[in-house]
Amino acid sequence: MQTQLAAYKCDTNEAICLKLVRTAEDLVDEETTFKPEFSHQLFENETVFGYKELQIRLYYSACRLTTLLQVKFASTVADRFKGIEQDDVEGKIKEFIPLGYCTGADDFLALLSKDATFKPFGELIHLYTQPCRENDQEYTYVIYKADMTCPGFREYHARLQTFLLWYIETASYIDVDDDKWNYFLLFENFEHDGVPHYAIVGYMTVYNYYAYPDKIRPRISQMLVLPPFQGQTHGAHLLEAVHKFFIADADVLDITAEDPSESFTRLRDFVDTKMCCQLPSFATEHLSQGFGSEMISEAQQKLKINKKQARRVYEIRRLGVTDPSNTEKYRLYRIDVKRRLNMPFQKNSREIAKMRRFLKPEELDCQLQQLDIKQQQDWLEKEFQEVVTQYRRTLERLAIA
Numbered sequence: 001m002q003t004q005l006a007a008y009k010c011d012t013n014e015a016i017c018l019k020l021v022r023t024a025e026d027l028v029d030e031e032t033t034f035k036p037e038f039s040h041q042l043f044e045n046e047t048v049f050g051y052k053e054l055q056i057r058l059y060y061s062a063c064r065l066t067t068l069l070q071v072k073f074a075s076t077v078a079d080r081f082k083g084i085e086q087d088d089v090e091g092k093i094k095e096f097i098p099l100g101y102c103t104g105a106d107d108f109l110a111l112l113s114k115d116a117t118f119k120p121f122g123e124l125i126h127l128y129t130q131p132c133r134e135n136d137q138e139y140t141y142v143i144y145k146a147d148m149t150c151p152g153f154r155e156y157h158a159r160l161q162t163f164l165l166w167y168i169e170t171a172s173y174i175d176v177d178d179d180k181w182n183y184f185l186l187f188e189n190f191e192h193d194g195v196p197h198y199a200i201v202g203y204m205t206v207y208n209y210y211a212y213p214d215k216i217r218p219r220i221s222q223m224l225v226l227p228p229f230q231g232q233t234h235g236a237h238l239l240e241a242v243h244k245f246f247i248a249d250a251d252v253l254d255i256t257a258e259d260p261s262e263s264f265t266r267l268r269d270f271v272d273t274k275m276c277c278q279l280p281s282f283a284t285e286h287l288s289q290g291f292g293s294e295m296i297s298e299a300q301q302k303l304k305i306n307k308k309q310a311r312r313v314y315e316i317r318r319l320g321v322t323d324p325s326n327t328e329k330y331r332l333y334r335i336d337v338k339r340r341l342n343m344p345f346q347k348n349s350r351e352i353a354k355m356r357r358f359l360k361p362e363e364l365d366c367q368l369q370q371l372d373i374k375q376q377q378d379w380l381e382k383e384f385q386e387v388v389t390q391y392r393r394t395l396e397r398l399a400i401a
């Protein structure tokens with residue numbers, strides 16, 4: 001019985017099929033389907049029970065994001081085992097997508113033609129062209145800054161943010177009534193039947209935090225480039241354009257990021273290092289002298305890059321000019337990076353000195369056992385090797401950019 005029931009367990013990362021539809025043909029073209037990376041926010045353990053050959057279709061028109069939801073399956077557990085019920089998949093999805101979606105393909109296709117009249121919201125802040133990977137044709141990409149006062153944007157954003165659930169592990173919907181949110185949207189401008197269309201490529205939300213005494217510290221909260229467009233430099237364009245937008249704002253102190261993912265960290269290292277290459281304080285001749293206050297102030301004032309990130313950029317730049325076969329130079333680099341990595345342990349040492357004054361000898365012994373020196377050294381070496389690997393990857397990308 002258990003084995004027979006297990007056959008009705010479905011992996012939701014596999015069952016969910018996402019699509020950005022431009023033409024009626026896309027609807028039936030398997031090639032244009034993409035899958036979520038996560039679905040745990042809706043489905044516990046990323047599974048549902050009760051279906052065979054389950055397919056949860058969540059298709060969007062490429063421009064307006066008109067939505068089609070269909071749940072298809074070959075059979076349910078109830079068909080075979082009386083009294084056992086399947087999970088309510090449709091009900092769960094409905095909790096997370098805004099009302100107004102279609103359930104029939106004909107209704108969806110009838111609305112698809114409305115994509116031709118869709119125009120991006122807000123003000124254009126950046127434009128670039130790039131050849132398309134598939135057909136080598138030159139496409140134009142536009143980045144707009146929108147806000148909730150733009151007619152129709154509130155509803156559009158409600159549809160757009162549903163993608164976050166599938167690609168950002170800890171994503172949550174934001175409070176759109178808070179006017180401290182900035183929205184940056186990236187579109188591909190393509191022609192269909194001689195009419196210009198704007199298909200969504202990705203977007204970013206940024207929150208204007210307060211910085212003492214009279215500044216703003218924008219924090220990147222959610223950045224998403226939709227899977228069909230990932231790995232084609234759109235993320236780099238979007239991040240750089242947002243930086244440049246804030247550079248022009250005298251009220252902005254610097255930019256931070258909330259809970260950055262690994263791929264975002266790599267992207268940010270690349271973009272920030274590329275921008276800092278133009279700053280005199282990051283010139284090759286200054287790098288061997290260490291991370292200086294000039295670097296901190298120039299990165300902050302000219303590029304709105306915060307101190308922690310400026311330090312990473314310095315380490316990446318210095319690695320790039322340090323010949324690993326020059327033992328002495330590489331040793332100095334390693335010491336410099338390890339000194340930064342060691343900061344939390346140095347704080348610990350200060351705490352030990354304090355403990356010596358206040359703890360009884362047996363209590364102190366117990367505390368010190370937790371701070372094994374050898375373990376610290378091993379940890380430092382491992383961390384150092386990891387950051388160097390990440391930095392080399394950034395340097396390789398910079399070399400071909």
Ligand SMILES: CC(=O)SCCNC(=O)CCNC(=O)[C@H](O)C(C)(C)COP(=O)(O)OP(=O)(O)OC[C@H]1O[C@@H](n2cnc3c(N)ncnc32)[C@H](O)[C@@H]1OP(=O)(O)O
Pocket residue numbers: 167168220221222223224225226229230231232233234235236237257258259260261263264266267393397
């Ligand atoms: C604070 C936060 O928001 S954290 C959450 C960040 N968001 C996510 O993690 C959601 C899922 N991921 C995404 O949305 C995207 O992958 C992003 C935003 C992280 C990056 O956007 P992308 O458009 O893919 O970035 P971009 O194309 O510039 O670079 C991505 C990779 O493609 C590679 N790449 C870019 N163009 C090319 C090319 N023409 N040929 C080969 N490789 C390329 C880059 O080198 C980079 O490689 P790496 O990740 O190994 O360093």
